[in-house]
Amino acid sequence: MTQAPGKLVQASAVPHVVTELPGPRARAHIEFDRQWTSPSLPRAYPVVPVRGHGCTIEDIDGNLLLDFNAGIAVTSTGHSHPEVVRAIQEQAGKLIHYSADFYLPIYAEMCAELARIAPMKEKPRVFLTNSGTEAVEGAVKLARYATGRQYLVSFLGAFHGRTYGSVSLTASKAKYHAGFGPMLPGVFHAPFGHVADLKWFDEVLFDREVPPTEVAAIVVEPIQGEGGYVVPEDGFMQGLRRICDEHGILLIADEVQCGAGRTGKMWAIQNWDVEPDILATAKGIASGMTLGAFIARDSLMTKWGPGAHGTTYGGNPVACAASLATIKLLEGGLMANAVARGAELMAGLRRLQAQFPSVITDVRGIGLMIGVEFDTHEHSAAVEWAAFQRGLLTLECGHSVIRIAPPLVLTEAEAAVGLELFGEAVAEVAAKA
Ligand SMILES: Cc1ncc(COP(=O)(O)O)c(C=O)c1O
Incomplete structure (x- = not known):
């Protein structure tokens, strides 16, 4: 992964963003995108991802973002897991x-x-x-x-x-x-x-x-x-x-x-x-x-x-190769990790609910599928934005819920940093409520 000098913060060994979001390249790209893409696409907020590794996304300006969204609950093994990449490359070289x-x-x-x-x-x-x-x-x-x-x-x-x-x-x-x-x-x-x-x-x-x-x-x-x-x-x-x-x-x-x-x-x-x-x-x-x-x-x-x-x-053969590698990784420890990291996130989010009961009305889920419900849609949307501003990617669902669905390779340190950033976002929104 490339890093623009001075943009990386080492917080518990977890990289996240410190510059403005969206940055200048992201703003320019979004202008280009808006000329050519279907306006029906929901586009939750202005993140412009160009690389991914594990639970980290690098955006077009070189910012490093902690991903609690996993491309809408998709990248279960993290972004570009080496074993999945190897399986894809091998199969693509044989038959696409x-x-x-x-x-x-x-x-x-x-x-x-x-x-x-x-x-x-x-x-x-x-x-x-x-x-x-x-x-x-x-x-x-x-x-x-x-x-x-x-x-x-x-x-x-x-x-x-x-x-x-x-x-x-x-x-x-x-x-x-x-x-x-x-x-x-x-x-x-x-x-x-x-x-x-x-x-x-x-x-x-x-x-x-x-x-x-x-x-x-x-x-x-x-x-x-x-x-x-x-x-x-x-x-x-x-x-x-x-x-x-x-x-x-x-x-x-x-x-x-x-x-x-x-x-x-x-x-x-x-x-x-x-x-x-x-x-x-x-x-x-x-x-x-x-x-x-x-x-x-x-x-x-x-x-x-x-x-x-x-x-x-x-x-498709390449997709099948990726999936066979994925299932091996899920059974080889990632499902167990989902249970352990899920328990940590759930406990941290419930503490946050106890701290801000006027805005967080429910925390629920199993493993790494967790929903944090807010009292209003305005508040969940504001928390999603405030988290993004801190370099944490989440995504709303329902009417006033933020889903926490990180890749299943999430580490303990990443879970802790994510909780910290999410807590700051909630505190910012609660202070204005
Ligand atoms: C439960 C469920 N079923 C079906 C779909 C549709 O999947 P896709 O977007 O791959 O067509 C989704 C997508 O979010 C989903 O969450």
Whole structure:
């Protein structure tokens, strides 16, 4: 990593920024960007990353930033982990693309590896995609195909992606639907998270809307991501499994954000010992290369035949190589690290809540998937900005929540510096509240 002289502060051996943000090169680049890119991109704040290493991002002005966002919960093994880079380089030198319409060896190897780590007793089969939204689309297509049923249930607060099927299942913010209607027909949104809410299925959906025999699947994020890092009550996931079993409905776990080791288990649903019928993954499973997958029980996946579903790029060999290296690293210590660092961050953030109870209203999460809820959106936005000004990258979600989702390689020293910077940001905002 390059460093502009005098810009590096060694705080507990963790580099972070001291100059203005955004700097002059960042401002010039943002002006260029705004002429050419789609204005639909959310662009949370003006960071211009050019290099990454572990939990550190270097921006275009040479500032070093501590990354508690991981490119939206993606770079699980840290930025440019040497073993992931080596796997990518090796595969790129051999074969970059041929397509899953043919018998790529690494494609089948990747499927077998995901089947090995799938939270399913029956032998699973796997379909590889390029992204999270494609994994959800594929899971839903399989569910309708295999059951012959048409209706789908997802949850208020859910985010499943931006293609038409996934965005129809999404109900975290109205702006994701605004101007795009009508959505996919046959989708119902249930309340999320409380065991008592489960009565909605019998009392509302099955009684007044549609019979359970016509519902193909319940699609759920075991921990809601974009909706605010919401952890359901113990018993909620088990309750969903019971409803599915009772009525022959498939349970689809969308583990795109909460899976791939982030909670300290490979899959978040394993925190409740619940087995899904189909599991969708992406983001952290390949450390930033574009890979997604949906994994289903053999007896389900074998219901469809050649041509029913396919892809040109999904399961790209380079992305598969990155993912095989990633899974090795997750199992080789990073999931355990997520538990240890998560406990430190959770304890520190709860101390911060006790210090500033008027602005921080909740701290929740499992492992390195932590949500800090503020009393207002103005306050969470101001804390996100104040943290950025100190060289700490975080990202809002829900209406007034800051997500803490660093790479799983986070060290104890980095966790401590991150807490310090976040604490300063909260103190600054609380002083003005
Ligand atoms: C739970 C969940 N599902 C699906 C998606 C969509 O993934 P992608 O952006 O890769 O299409 C996301 C993205 O944030 C997500 O958090």
